[in-house]
């Protein structure tokens with residue numbers, strides 16, 4: 283009889299998501315699952331994975347009867363702008379009047395209005411605000427995320443954001459992976475000199491590397507922001523300094539950021555609403571992961587979504603993320619994104635589960651610690667108030683997480699309030 287800390291029994295469907303690497307294309311239809319599952323957790327790690335037949339091999343301090351519910355790895359959100367000041371609800375009216383996102387930005391709003399708020403807010407208040415959002419993500423079953431800077435557009439504030447993210451990674455249950463997105467927009471003080479501004483941002487990379495403040499460098503390659511040529515030079519320099527790459531590519535206008543991501547062997551290309559046939563072909567060939575953000579397309583009121591079906595059919599690795607940010611996708615709810623992936627991207631439930639676990643983990647270089655349940659790995663799991671894996675994307679707009687376990691600790695539990 284083995285003594286363990288926590289034993290989960292009567293698991294209706296246990297998605298282990300086990301895989302040596304990310305799942306690409308048709309492989310995304312695979313869903314490693316154990317019926318009538320059992321998981322034993324000891325000292326923060328997965329000690330055993332099996333079925334109820336092994337129930338009597340263990341005694342545990344805590345036994346959780348999962349009552350036939352679904353259990354999966356903790357969700358991974360590989361694209362968020364979670365550290366920011368203020369909010370942009372006032373832009374809602376502009377959007378309803380049909381004023382395009384890029385026009386709001388050109389008029390000095392959008393990202394630039396969040397930049398003003400983020401420059402003004404204290405590091406302490408920025409930390410508290412981001413912690414609030416992380417608490418909400420955790421309660422929704424997300425246990426690992428990426429967090430971008432990009433609302434400073436000056437050395438002091440970009441570093442303030444990255445230091446807040448690093449501090450949260452040390453203090454919050456959620457594991458954070460940081461991305462430097464200093465090239466998010468052109469601040470008013472550099473309005474006519476985008477190249478000079480990019481040099482200013484590149485000059486911060488030395489300190490970011492020395493202080494281990496970010497693993498990735500990202501850029502917003504978009505009309506009215508940075509061109510493909512500017513992005514190529516900027517990212518090539520960041521890569522030469524030892525950073526992995528991400529690109530906000532073909533979000534609104536099809537500039538060819540997707541092809542650039544593949545040319546530079548970026549880990550991910552994100553958004554891809556306007557990705558060309560050639561770009562999709564290159565994604566499949568290069569192994570650059572497509573991070574799709576259907577919540578943003580929905581929120582911007584667009585009719586055309588990223589061509590996930592074509593990407594998967596052509597062998598691309600697809601991940602999903604919220605793109606949580608105050609302007610184009612103000613939601614921490616990755617479960618809602620799973621529903622959008624079903625309804626708007628026409629992804630199957632099996633593909634969706636791969637896209638928010640194993641593939642999302644590889645999108646932020648955490649394929650070795652997150653996104654799957656494997657004996658010996660840290661115990662990040664969620665018990666869901668759903669009967670099977672197809673149910674979650676189907677029943678949208680609510681929080682289905684019952685219990686969230688992070689490194690073997692119960693960190694979030696649905697309140698027993700009858701209305702909860």
Ligand SMILES: O=C(O)CC1=NCN=C1
Nearest residue numbers: 393502530607608609610
């Ligand atoms: O609008 C924002 O704050 C976030 C964003 N960056 C690029 N697309 C959206």
Ligand SMILES: [Zn+2]
Nearest residue numbers: 361363530605
């Ligand atoms: Zn984004």
